[in-house]
Amino acid sequence: MKTFYTADHHLHHSGMELSFGRIVETFEMPERAEIVLRRVKEVGLGPVIEPPSYERAVIERIHTPDYVDFLENVFAEWRAAGRDGEVWPYSWRHRSMPAIDAPPSGLDARLSYYSFDMAGSITETTWRAAKRAADTALAGADAVLSGERAAFSLCRPPGHHAGRDFFGGYCYLNNAAIAAQRFLDNGHARVAIFDVDYHHGNGTQEIFYDRDDVLLASLHGDPDFEFPFHLGYARERGAGKGEGYNLNYPLPAGTPWPQWQAAFEDAHEKIRAYEPSALVISLGVDAFKDDPISQFKLESDHFLTIGRRIADFGLPTLFVMEGGYATGALGLNAVNVLQGFEG
Ligand code: Q9C
Ligand code: ZN
Numbered sequence: 275m276k277t278f279y280t281a282d283h284h285l286h287h288s289g290m291e292l293s294f295g296r297i298v299e300t301f302e303m304p305e306r307a308e309i310v311l312r313r314v315k316e317v318g319l320g321p322v323i324e325p326p327s328y329e330r331a332v333i334e335r336i337h338t339p340d341y342v343d344f345l346e347n348v349f350a351e352w353r354a355a356g357r358d359g360e361v362w363p364y365s366w367r368h369r370s371m372p373a374i375d376a377p378p379s380g381l382d383a384r385l386s387y388y389s390f391d392m393a394g395s396i397t398e399t400t401w402r403a404a405k406r407a408a409d410t411a412l413a414g415a416d417a418v419l420s421g422e423r424a425a426f427s428l429c430r431p432p433g434h435h436a437g438r439d440f441f442g443g444y445c446y447l448n449n450a451a452i453a454a455q456r457f458l459d460n461g462h463a464r465v466a467i468f469d470v471d472y473h474h475g476n477g478t479q480e481i482f483y484d485r486d487d488v489l490l491a492s493l494h495g496d497p498d499f500e501f502p503f504h505l506g507y508a509r510e511r512g513a514g515k516g517e518g519y520n521l522n523y524p525l526p527a528g529t530p531w532p533q534w535q536a537a538f539e540d541a542h543e544k545i546r547a548y549e550p551s552a553l554v555i556s557l558g559v560d561a562f563k564d565d566p567i568s569q570f571k572l573e574s575d576h577f578l579t580i581g582r583r584i585a586d587f588g589l590p591t592l593f594v595m596e597g598g599y600a601t602g603a604l605g606l607n608a609v610n611v612l613q614g615f616e617g
Contacts, residue, residue, distance in 0.1 A: 465487065465488050
């Protein structure tokens with residue numbers, strides 16, 4: 275299988291994050307992609323290919339132009355306002371405040387409008403890194419479109435928490451959604467996104483919620499206790515013609531393999547019933563037992579089984595890297611899925 279990767283991911287590095295009341299080094303660090311790449315090479319998965327640069331218009335199939343402008347320009351604005359350090363939002367619209375549907379003009383108000391948390395900052399080069407991660411997803415999609423059975427887009431920063439016009443959860447552009455749209459724009463009528471990252475793919479859900487051309491199935495920590503909170507409940511099944519095409523599997527803290535696998539198999543069956551012609555896997559491996567920010571109990575061998583079962587769909591498949599923070603086993607776990615797939 276071809277891996278799409280660019281060292282440009284180094285252009286994004288939020289130095290720190292707030293974790294349970296402490297300021298710590300961020301878990302979403304550049305080393306993550308290096309670790310996965312090293313394992314790809316170690317097992318001889320296949321060629322590693324630098325993605326080309328795509329037009330912004332391809333990204334704007336998913337994200338609003340005003341949001342893309344904001345991502346590209348907010349750092350310069352921050353500096354122009356006389357601020358040093360990185361760009362951080364710090365306050366959001368509480369349910370007691372009215373929803374607004376146009377961006378406010380003030381810098382901090384606009385930062386609040388275009389985000390939902392402060393998991394990651396915007397640095398001088400975050401836009402370029404996020405753009406290159408989207409390029410990485412697009413190049414993988416194009417490889418599959420030109421006949422590859424599968425491809426691996428080793429994206430960083432990740433994407434599934436980013437919505438049409440917001441960032442959060444370490445994500446800026448929704449790489450998996452951009453790839454799914456690429457399939458739709460090039461002959462596919464129905465695409466399934468199977469999100470196995472430990473966290474709910476709230477951005478992907480928001481993007482496709484009212485659509486029937488993309489089925490999203492997501493397995494994740496119950497939003498009653500786990501980030502991103504508030505979204506990811508089983509009752510969220512899509513809206514309008516999208517009704518029935520959003521499938522959430524919230525699972526309790528401490529979920530072991532048998533329980534995770536049962537949910538996975540239920541989603542597997544429903545994806546098959548949808549009869550998609552292409553598949554995008556939001557490949558987070560943070561359901562691993564030793565993940566430092568997660569609460570499930572999967573072991574490294576389980577990721578092989580996941581890959582094998584994904585192969586059973588018999589569909590053109592794009593794997594898009596999302597989360598996974600247990601640096602010691604991250605390469606093994608992610609590449610196990612790909613090796614399991616290849617059989
Ligand atoms: N300090 C992805 O896996 N909150 N994003 C961490 C612990 C943010 C996860 C809280 C988690 C975001 C792509
Ligand atoms: Zn995650």
